[in-house]
Amino acid sequence: MPAQSRTILATSGGYRPATRTYLEFDALVHHAVELSGAEGRPKVTFMGTASGDQRFFNDHVHQAGRVAGFDISTLDLFPMPNVEDVAGHLLEQDVVWVNGGSVANLLAVWAVHDLGPAMRAAWEAGVVLSGVSAGSICWYAGGTTDSFGPELRAVTNGLALLPWGNGVHYDSEERRRPLVHRLVADGTLPETHCTDDGVGLVYDGTELVEAVSERDGKGAYVVRLEDGRAVEERIEPRRLRNP
Template sequence: MTTAEPTILATSGGLRSGERTYWEFAPLTTYAVDLAGVVGRAPRVCFISTAVGDNPMVMHNLAEAGRVAGYDVSHLQLFGMPNVPSIREHLLGQDVVWVMGGSVANLLAVWRVHGVDVALREAWLAGVVLTGVSAGSICWHVGGTTDSFGPQLAPVTDGLGFLPYGNGVHYDTEERRRPLLHSLVADGTLPDSYCTDDGVGIVYHGTSFAEAVAENPSGGAYFVSRSGDRAREDAIDVRRL
């Protein structure tokens, strides 16, 4: 068992431009790996890029970033067929699973076809740390706001539901995210929701909020709850990494 209890770090960050590579991992990802508590060997980190159709350049750049960080990297690739004999065994053998952003609607559909949803839940309960950015944050929750269906944001409500909350990502940089999230919580389409500005993440132990952490000096985190027929937003204290 990697962690003492199921752990998720859901973020709007963790990846940045690299100096000698296209990308490098930022402190939110480093912290997710630290949460796994690996000692005496390189952490095993599996990248999942389903949300961008297993784009080969994305997978290459993530692998490069992982090697620079000193991780023992692998991918779970689903297009055009799974690249491992057993998805379940591969995910259970990881310390951290990191999910790339992109289309959360497509990600959820493809995962369910291949049973990745079931395997991820088993890995999470076994102590594998789950993390990721954007779609790789929303997916762990009941749902959130997405541009999966077009340029006008829409709700997605069929997330994996490991966490019984909604999730708002890119809360400070995409101006339509916040008002839509508020309206979805207010009318009951989404449950009470945790939201993150860019560069901020939420740590959950089990299904409970543990803390908000940030890799930048100014990003915020918020809890949006239903109050009558309206939404109430409360800022959450953020610890700077």
């Protein structure tokens, strides 16, 4: 059952350690499913392109899906797409969850396979687009990344479904915040929406409607250009219920 509007949940979280399995889906992944309005066993496809479609991690995700009661599939692009009709597969889902890794490599591989139009079609059809880190930045015009080396740089060729910039891991990697401010101030990035670890941003179309969190004490932020300098506004997230 697709969502009733174009929905994106962009996050710096979604996983937690588990006891019997390697990981479990935390509240942000469950919230993505809730936003879809899915009933029964929600259909969630996982994309690990940013880390090279690691098969061992795909298995961890399948186990997490079993625990959560989700119908999990993995959409792999290495060494070739593992489904005949990638665009059709995306349209069949309730949620697309994109994992972290190298956002620059993710965008390059997606471009080779022409996934931009397919993702837009899924979004416009009501499939919830979501993900963590690289899987957050990809939906925006750009953001900050360590894809090119230890020194953070800007990436500006995101899918731009959301016309803003995106800053992830805002509280856990000390170089992220000053770089976002510098890139907004010099015009490299537009108004930029940022998340501490464990926080997600919910969009209805391109409108930011809410920040949500699976951890206490975390924040979201909007950095915009005012009078030639970057100004930061904190948004207090709504605390999600632990699954």
